[in-house]
Amino acid sequence: MLQLEIVTPEKKIFSDTVSDVYLPGVDGEMGVLELHAALVTALKPGELRYEKDGKVEELAIGSGYAEVTSEKVSVLTDSAFGEDDIDEEVEVAAMQRAEEQLKGVSAADAEEAAHLESVIATNAARLLLKRKSR
Amino acid sequence: MANLRDIRRRIKSVKNTAQITRAMQLVAAAKMKKAQDQALAGREYADQLNQVLVNLKENVDEESHPLLEKREGNKTLTLVISTDKGLCGGLNTNLLKLVRSEDNGNTTYATVGKKLRLQLEKTGEPIKADFVVDDPLAFSEARPIAKFLTDQFLEGDFDKIKVCFTNFVSTISQLPHVSQLLPIDATTLAEKRDYEGVGKDEIQETDHSSALSKDYEFEPSPEVVLDTLLPQYINFQIYQMILEARASEHSARMVSMKSATDNANNMIDDLTLDYNKLRQAAITAELLEITTAMKAME
Numbered sequence: 001m002l003q004l005e006i007v008t009p010e011k012k013i014f015s016d017t018v019s020d021v022y023l024p025g026v027d028g029e030m031g032v033l034e035l036h037a038a039l040v041t042a043l044k045p046g047e048l049r050y051e052k053d054g055k056v057e058e059l060a061i062g063s064g065y066a067e068v069t070s071e072k073v074s075v076l077t078d079s080a081f082g083e084d085d086i087d088e089e090v091e092v093a094a095m096q097r098a099e100e101q102l103k104g105v106s107a108a109d110a111e112e113a114a115h116l117e118s119v120i121a122t123n124a125a126r127l128l129l130k131r132k133s134r
Numbered sequence: 135m136a137n138l139r140d141i142r143r144r145i146k147s148v149k150n151t152a153q154i155t156r157a158m159q160l161v162a163a164a165k166m167k168k169a170q171d172q173a174l175a176g177r178e179y180a181d182q183l184n185q186v187l188v189n190l191k192e193n194v195d196e197e198s199h200p201l202l203e204k205r206e207g208n209k210t211l212t213l214v215i216s217t218d219k220g221l222c223g224g225l226n227t228n229l230l231k232l233v234r235s236e237d238n239g240n241t242t243y244a245t246v247g248k249k250l251r252l253q254l255e256k257t258g259e260p261i262k263a264d265f266v267v268d269d270p271l272a273f274s275e276a277r278p279i280a281k282f283l284t285d286q287f288l289e290g291d292f293d294k295i296k297v298c299f300t301n302f303v304s305t306i307s308q309l310p311h312v313s314q315l316l317p318i319d320a321t322t323l324a325e326k327r328d329y330e331g332v333g334k335d336e337i338q339e340t341d342h343s344s345a346l347s348k349d350y351e352f353e354p355s356p357e358v359v360l361d362t363l364l365p366q367y368i369n370f371q372i373y374q375m376i377l378e379a380r381a382s383e384h385s386a387r388m389v390s391m392k393s394a395t396d397n398a399n400n401m402i403d404d405l406t407l408d409y410n411k412l413r414q415a416a417i418t419a420e421l422l423e424i425t426t427a428m429k430a431m432e
Binding site (some may be wrong): 005007008009010011012025026027030037038039040041042065067074076111115 | 179354358
């Protein structure tokens with residue numbers, strides 16, 4: 001069994017043992033099982049899946065990091081939402097707002113642009129999860 | 135002894151004061167709850183992030199990133215996080231004492247919060263920047279502060295960046311605390327984790343697990359992970375420190391307003407007693423006069 005912890009700046013979202021975890025790594029999706037080699041990876045906004053007692057659960061997470069050891073996976077992310085916590089209209093509105101802002105950002109302000117792009121990608125990941133389940 | 139009307143007037147004014155301090159106490163209590171929850175919730179993330187960084191540092195070269203680079207000079211930029219409003223007991227005074235003791239004569243300041251900015255201005259300390267943040271605090275507000283401090287460090291204007299803030303321990307205890315933000319340093323990372331009230335067992339446990347699996351792989355590469363993780367770490371540190379300061383502020387205000395209300399109520403009790411005594415004495419004197427007059431007329 002593998003200990004999975006998901007933490008955001010606001011609170012601890014999840015802490016339990018699971019049988020496997022799939023993480024949205026920056027270089028593509030990555031599956032983690034027990035006794036995985038020690039690893040630190042950057043995560044991009046996307047879908048995190050884990051299996052507990054034969055049931056697969058999905059969360060839409062923002063960008064962040066995962067620390068993997070042989071018995072534990074710690075996920076640090078800006079946000080993590082289950083399907084039920086996502087409101088489609090809110091996400092669409094937030095995404096449009098961020099896109100508007102992105103157009104107004106000057107090319108010199110790379111950091112702000114990168115921030116907004118990550119906001120948009122996070123919203124997109126949530127929408128994808130929400131729409132997939134219908 | 136004062137006359138009846140004077141005492142009545144004083145009771146009225148003390149009552150007004152008690153009403154005000156009581157209202158402030160209630161407001162602070164409500165804000166305190168929120169600020170404390172926010173601060174405590176952030177600690178989990180801070181601890182995890184620290185742990186990743188500690189592990190990461192063991193696996194990369196000390197000088198491989200500009201934010202880790204130790205410099206010889208002692209030019210220091212200190213960010214002082216104080217409150218915007220007073221009436222919070224000795225909070226700012228205690229913090230100021232710490233700030234003064236940390237001053238090495240080559241220190242420039244940046245401030246969050248009006249109270250200590252005014253104090254530092256009064257004594258003519260150089261102040262490089264002042265930031266205004268909302269209450270309750272949003273994570274995005276920490277970014278410009280972190281960016282400013284990081285830029286100052288990277289441009290070589292300062293060799294060290296420190297932060298002075300009040301660490302929240304409990305509702306009745308807040309301790310002024312100084313921590314070095316830049317360059318990021320493994321010993322301060324471990325120290326901070328200890329300070330923020332994580333139990334001893336837990337720290338030993340993490341040390342143990344990192345000893346078991348020393349060699350971390352990095353995806354996509356240690357440099358990329360460091361590049362994104364370090365700025366994020368600094369953002370989050372600033373955010374968490376302001377949250378701690380806020381939780382301390384509201385707790386201290388709640389407690390000091392509560393004692394002010396209690397004092398006012400004690401004063402009202404004392405004054406009422408005096409008032410009643412005086413009134414009784416006046417009635418007795420009047421009765422005596424009447425009886426004496428009657429006796430004289432017989």
